[in-house]
Structures are given as structure tokens and as C-alpha cells.
Amino acid sequence: MTTIPSPEPRERAVLVGITSTPDIPRHLVEEYLDELKFLADTAGADVITSIIQEKKQPDPATCIGSGKAEDLAGLVEADSIDIVIFDDDLTPVQVRNLERILKCKVIDRTGLILQIFAIRAKSAQARTQVELAQLEYLLPRLSGAWTHLSKQKGGIGTKGPGETQIETDRRLVRNRIASLKKKLRAVSLQHDTQTRGRAAVPRVALVGYTNAGKSTLMNALCPEAGAYAENRLFATLDTKTRRLELKINKLVLLSDTVGFIRKLPHTLVESFKSTLDEVLQADFLLHVIDVSHPGFEEHMQVVRETLKEIGVKHDHIIEVFNKIDALDDPAILTGLRGKYPDAVFISAVRGLNLSALKETIANYVARDYKTRKVKTHVSNYKLIGYLYDHAEVIDKKHVDEDVLLTIRVHRNNLKQIDAMLKASASKNHAAANLQHHETHD
Numbered sequence: 001m002t003t004i005p006s007p008e009p010r011e012r013a014v015l016v017g018i019t020s021t022p023d024i025p026r027h028l029v030e031e032y033l034d035e036l037k038f039l040a041d042t043a044g045a046d047v048i049t050s051i052i053q054e055k056k057q058p059d060p061a062t063c064i065g066s067g068k069a070e071d072l073a074g075l076v077e078a079d080s081i082d083i084v085i086f087d088d089d090l091t092p093v094q095v096r097n098l099e100r101i102l103k104c105k106v107i108d109r110t111g112l113i114l115q116i117f118a119i120r121a122k123s124a125q126a127r128t129q130v131e132l133a134q135l136e137y138l139l140p141r142l143s144g145a146w147t148h149l150s151k152q153k154g155g156i157g158t159k160g161p162g163e164t165q166i167e168t169d170r171r172l173v174r175n176r177i178a179s180l181k182k183k184l185r186a187v188s189l190q191h192d193t194q195t196r197g198r199a200a201v202p203r204v205a206l207v208g209y210t211n212a213g214k215s216t217l218m219n220a221l222c223p224e225a226g227a228y229a230e231n232r233l234f235a236t237l238d239t240k241t242r243r244l245e246l247k248i249n250k251l252v253l254l255s256d257t258v259g260f261i262r263k264l265p266h267t268l269v270e271s272f273k274s275t276l277d278e279v280l281q282a283d284f285l286l287h288v289i290d291v292s293h294p295g296f297e298e299h300m301q302v303v304r305e306t307l308k309e310i311g312v313k314h315d316h317i318i319e320v321f322n323k324i325d326a327l328d329d330p331a332i333l334t335g336l337r338g339k340y341p342d343a344v345f346i347s348a349v350r351g352l353n354l355s356a357l358k359e360t361i362a363n364y365v366a367r368d369y370k371t372r373k374v375k376t377h378v379s380n381y382k383l384i385g386y387l388y389d390h391a392e393v394i395d396k397k398h399v400d401e402d403v404l405l406t407i408r409v410h411r412n413n414l415k416q417i418d419a420m421l422k423a424s425a426s427k428n429h430a431a432a433n434l435q436h437h438e439t440h441d
């Protein structure tokens, strides 16, 4: 397992969660804090301790209340804490007040996720998307008092959108936001033209909670994929698409995508729209679930909600329960099979049940195949060639100068075939008219 290369020493962090029984019970907050710990670790911080505060309503000035904040300040000093990370969203005012009381950096979950994306982003597109999300997060927080980011040295606070942007005023930040949006629109347009050509092949996207095993599954199904998989959150930020050969219906294009998480910052979802286009344009989705995680059902819900947020309207989703090798008790698996009868249970790492998964994908694809009869002139090589390339020709008959083909074809191809038939019909019509004129003359 590799860790994030960071020349900076790891920072010492305290995590803060808030329970408000019965709405958010303690055991749930503990689970959230476990995840926050994983996030902090991914970002390069060592979690020294976590505290849970019981509070019906967050305090507008300090979130946890000023008494608790004073206690926390003592702990920060005693344990040489560099950063306090809140699981709940903080307002800019709360951050300022807390930093004054605690005398260390304060960040919320959204800010932390943005930091991780900034560290993780490798491609130019991902970097643009993350910078946009960071600036949008920063904009309402930019004021005379917002100086802590530029003061940060080292550790998880360093990977900001760049000193120059932070120090500029709102107008400059807004300009930068506008220019990044323009850049992303251009990428998205370019992407559209690139993907239009391959509309003929059915497309499948892997979606799921971060760390569920999407990239591992991609590698298991398409050995040449070389997708980056790691026991870290947000290992994948760029979409990768590979050909997956299925035995019955030849081929699908499989895409690995960025993982989702509880409270994924809205600005990130927005700016990752072009990456997530792959999800929107897929014919169906494989929802990968880490069944060994105690919170997997909540994760499933988060993924479903995020899909709704990005605009996935269809319900062509195959649920893939991964990591069955990591379940201690076989009875759990039996129970789950009963509860989710349509799901496929696999282990991507061990390669368990992958052929059943491929078969399920093939059956799904088969549902989208239609049988059609196409009649055209024998000399219409363009259309006939297209049909042989893109469809399965089940039967072929000659009727005078025409050929009658019975084909099985993916519904994505029907439009193109109709357009080609129409074009050849009008050409024939024109030719017939010409002939008509010729005989007249």
C-alpha cells in the first residue's frame, strides 16, 4: 500500500462529531467519525483523539458551544494539536471564532474532502474541477478576516488553489471561477464529440461509495485496464473506459468513475459533472457495494441520492455486492441473498463469481437488443457493411435486386440504421425520378 507522497510531517488532528438523539444517535456519529478518520488519514493527518458532543442545535457562534470550545482549547494545547476537524459543516463565522479560541486550524468535512480531491487530482481536467470546487467553497469565506489559509504551512492545509487566488479579492476569484467553468464546458463539448462516435456500443458505468472496490473490479474484468486501486478514499478521480468482452453480445464499454461519499460537497458534484457524464450516458450502471462495511446500507442510500442529484433518471442498475471474502460469517451472506435477490455477490480481489456477473451484464445488454428486418438494394454496400459491423445478421434473403436481412441489433444503433435507410430511399427516389425524366426526354 502506498501512502500519499508528502514532504510535510503528518499533522496531529482532533475530530469532533455532534449527536442529537434521537435524530443522530451516538453509534451513527461514531461510524461517521470512523469515516472522518479515514478521510483525515488520507489527507495526511494522524488522529490523536475524537470527541462527541451532545447538542440539540449547533451553536451559531462555535457549533459546540463556548464552554466545550474552551475545554477543547485545553486539549489542543496539551496534545500539540495542529488541526481540529468537524464532521458537521461549519459557517465561516464559526470557523473564525473557533480558530480564535482553539489557536489552531479548524476545518469541516467539506473542506477536508476538497483537500483530498486537491491532493488526489492528477489529470488537468480533475485539477480544474477541484480548483473550481475549492474556489466556490472559498468565495463566501473570503473576507478581511479570512487569512488562515494563506497562513497555513505544511500538512493538509497546503494544497489550496494557490496562494495568488487566495490573496486576491472576490472579483478575481469570480473571474477565475468563470474561466474555469468555460474551460470545463470546452472539455465537456470535446468529450461529447468523442463519445458520440461510440454510441453504437452499449455502455456500462461502475458507480458506488468510495473504497467499495470499483477500480479493483474494473481490473478484474478487464485485465489490461490498469486502474489505480488502493485502500484510500477517492483513489479514482478520472474516468477510465475499457472494452469488456462478453460472450453473447460481444462487447460493452465499461467505465470506472469517482466514488461518492456521505455529504459529498455540492460544489464538487457540480464541477465533476463532465466526469460524471459517463454515468449519465451509460445504458446501465453497476452499483458496487462494500458488503463488509457495517454502514453499507447507508452507503447504498447515499449513492442512490447522489445519482439522483446528478440527474440519473433510469433505474437500470445492477447491484454488485463486493468483498464477500471479507465476511466472517457465511450466514450474513445467506441473509443478504434473501434480502437482495437481484444482486450479484462477488469478490473482485479473489475473482469470485465474476462469470456470474458477466452473465448478468450480458442478460442486461440482451434486453436492449431488438430483432429487425431491413430491406435494401444489393448495391447499398454502405448500409449492408454497417449492419454486418454493428449487428448480428441472423438471416439473409435475396428478393429481386434487394437483399432482406434479419438482424439483432442494440437499440442504440436503430437511429443510425433508420437514417441510412432514409438516405438511401431518398437517393433511390431521386434516381428513380431521374430515370423517369430520362425516359420522358
Ligand SMILES: Nc1nc2c(ncn2[C@@H]2O[C@H](COP(=O)(O)OP(=O)(O)OP(=O)(O)O)[C@@H](O)[C@H]2O)c(=O)[nH]1
Binding pocket: 208, 209, 210, 211, 212, 213, 214, 215, 216, 217, 228, 229, 230, 231, 232, 233, 234, 235, 236, 237, 257, 258, 259, 260, 322, 323, 324, 325, 326, 346, 347, 348, 349, 350
Ligand atoms: N477483501 C477485499 N478487498 C477488496 C475487494 N475489492 C477491493 N478491495 C479493496 O478495497 C480497497 C479499495 O478498492 P478500490 O478498487 O480502490 O475502490 P474504489 O471503489 O475504486 O475506490 P475509489 O476510487 O476511492 O472510489 C482496496 O484496498 C482493494 O484492495 C474484495 O473483493 N475483497
Ligand SMILES: [Mg+2]
Binding pocket: 214, 215, 216, 228, 229, 235, 236, 256, 257
Ligand atoms: Mg477507484
